[in-house]
Amino acid sequence: MSVLISVAELNARLFAEPGPGFRVARTVVLDVRWALGDPHGxxxxxAGHIPGAVFADMNTELAGHGRPEDGRxxxxxxxxFAATVRRWGINTGDTVxxxxxxxxxxxxxxxxLLGYAGFKDVHLLDGGLAAWRAASLPLATGEQRTEQGDAVVHFGAKATIDADQAADWSGILLDARAGERFRGEIEPIDPRPGHIPGAVSAPTSENLAADASFLPAAQLRARFAxxxxxxxxxxxxxxGSGVTAAHQIAALEIxxxxxxxxxxxxxxxxxxxxxxVxxxxxGIAASGGSGGNDDRVDG
Structure with a gap:
């Protein structure tokens, strides 16, 4: 299943008029506008979203709560999460x-997270809202009303590791944050600067073209090679907190x-x-102490 969907494909899904006997699969659209330091998503x-889109809140719906050592x-x-996806109106078999x-x-x-929960038909809109606007497509305002969905959630469909596994990782461990955070030159929010020993710097900004769409698969393969x-x-x-690392995984899958x-x-x-760290x-390792991906987004 393709990671990406184009604006033209999404527009056709949302507004196409199928002929007799032809059924277009139901598509649920989620708006995930959130950035570190901007609580106004x-x-x-x-103020303006793709028609029919449902707002997905990063802090209350796409993350749980825990101790500082569990991450932000x-x-x-x-x-x-099962309650959340049903509240978004997602049914079994829907495209998201x-x-x-x-x-x-x-x-x-x-x-x-939807992939981790077992959903197979989930796509990122390539270029996001900027690409939708650039195509002069309509926007809607206000809240989108939804009916309760019936989707089933089973975690574990995508691979995860914990801190102990990160410490002993024998493969390649990518750090998706901006290079200056990896190097420890700045650290705007975490208690210690630097990176996990053995990690390789791979800022998520390098996955994107100038228009914020993903680079073609061949260029991404060359990058990761x-x-x-x-x-x-x-x-x-x-x-930084498991958010933009998912962007890196998407680029890797592409x-x-x-x-x-x-x-x-x-x-x-x-x-x-x-x-x-x-x-x-x-990387020069040190223990203890206190202390280009766009850092407006928690990377």
């Missing part, structure tokens, strides 16, 4: 399309690779003082 949605955006429980206005950096969390990834490689990904997610990511790692381009 719902307001942006209400721990996964919701299976029961919590997710988008944001930040190059899919936030929308990818919903894409990954340059990071040492080849068919059969064991790959895991983390970011390129033909699979990867596991470390959901707690560096926000969990950095809040466990016994875990060492490394700084610099290649």
């Amino acid at each position: 719902r307001d942006h949605y209400l 955006h721990p996964l919701p429980s299976e029961d919590e 399309v997710v988008y944001d206005d930040a190059g899919a950096a936030a929308a990818a969390r919903a894409w990954w 340059g990071l040492g990834i080849e068919p059969g490689s064991d790959v895991a990904v983390y970011c 390129a033909g690779f699979s990867a596991a997610l470390y959901p707690g990511s560096f926000s969990a790692w950095a809040n466990q003082p016994e875990r060492p 490394a700084t610099g381009a290649s």
Whole structure:
């Protein structure tokens, strides 16, 4: 199943008039506008969204609650997420399309989480809301009303790792944050700067073209090959709190690779003082202490 769907394909799904005897599969659209430091995602949605789209809240619907050592955006429980997807109006067999206005950096969390929950027909809108606007397609305002869905959720359909596995990862561990955060030059929110020792810097911004659409599959394959990834490689990904790492996994899947997610990511790692951190381009490990992906999105 393709990771991406184009604006033209989504528009056809939402507004096509099928001929006699032809049925277009039902499509649910989720608006996942969220960025670190901008608590007004719902307001942006209400002011203008793709017609029929339902707002998905990062902090209350796409993440659970936990201790600092669990990270800023721990996964919701299976029961919590099941209630959420039904509230969004998703039924068994529906196609789901997710988008944001930040190059899919936030929308990818919903894409990954739905895949992790067992949904097979889930797509990222390539180029997001900007591409929809560029095509001069209509926007709707206000809240989208939904009827309760009947979708079933079973976690585990995508691979994850925990902190112990990240510490001992024998394959390639990608850090999806901006390079300056990886190197420890800045750290705007986590208690210690740096990265997990042994990780490779791979900012999610390098997955995108200038118009915020994903690079073609061949270019993404070349990018990841340059990071040492080849068919059969064991790959895991983390970011700041498990949000933009999902964007990296989407790019890897477009390129033909699979990867596991470390959901707690560096926000969990950095809040466990016994875990060492490394700084610099290649990494100098240190333990204890306190302390281009667009950092407006929690990477």
